[in-house]
Amino acid sequence: MSLIGSRLSAVTRLLSDVKDNTLFADIGSDHAFLAIEVLKKGLAVSAIASDINEQPLLKGKENAARSGVKIDFYLSDGFDAIDSLPITSAAICGMGGELIAKIIGRSRVAHEATLIVQPMSAQEDLRKYLWDNGFVIEKEIFTLEANKSYTVMKLRFSGERTEYSYIDLFLGKEREQTKEFSLYCEKILTAAKKRRLGVVARNEDTAEIDGLIDFCQTQTTTL
């Protein structure tokens, strides 16, 4: 039986075509369910789980032992304690977009390995950071778990800045016409309507936020 839901399953889907994946690292591993699943599915030869807190590491160690897989555990802020290891792929999931950007920004591994990120908030700030700082979002999956919409992105560092529109920041560039994407648009639409109130209160131009609202409305009504 799988230990993970559709949010972390989307991560494993994005890892499934990584070639020569010798060492996978789960950053902010908590229960370590993702690293366990990656090994059980044979998506990497070996795995590391790291967390900034001791308690999650203890929990992760128990779960790995119970599942019969070997994972190396590290106490680490982001990649700090493991950045010299030959990591070929890594996931940073279940954290805010701004924290994910900070973790990526100071890491060597993040600039060399295949990265999967799943921000819980500030997705637009994370996309902006990535495109401004030479990362390519190779694939983006929108998924639904317990009635909540999530985005999961596969990244690669190219060193080249990517151009983007205001709508791209909120919805990504790869917008698969799925029910999950439509529900993601609903979430962004609700937030955009609130954001518009602030724009109006500050007497700022509403053209960009109106464009986003219009786009989301089209997606939520046509799908």
Ligand SMILES: C[S@@+](CC[C@H](N)C(=O)[O-])C[C@H]1O[C@@H](n2cnc3c(N)ncnc32)[C@H](O)[C@@H]1O
């Ligand atoms: C909400 S849990 C997410 C667990 C798992 N990644 C998932 O997506 O289900 C966030 C985990 O990240 C850890 N964490 C928070 N900040 C971190 C950092 N700077 N470096 C490493 N781990 C961090 C927390 O201790 C916690 O275990």
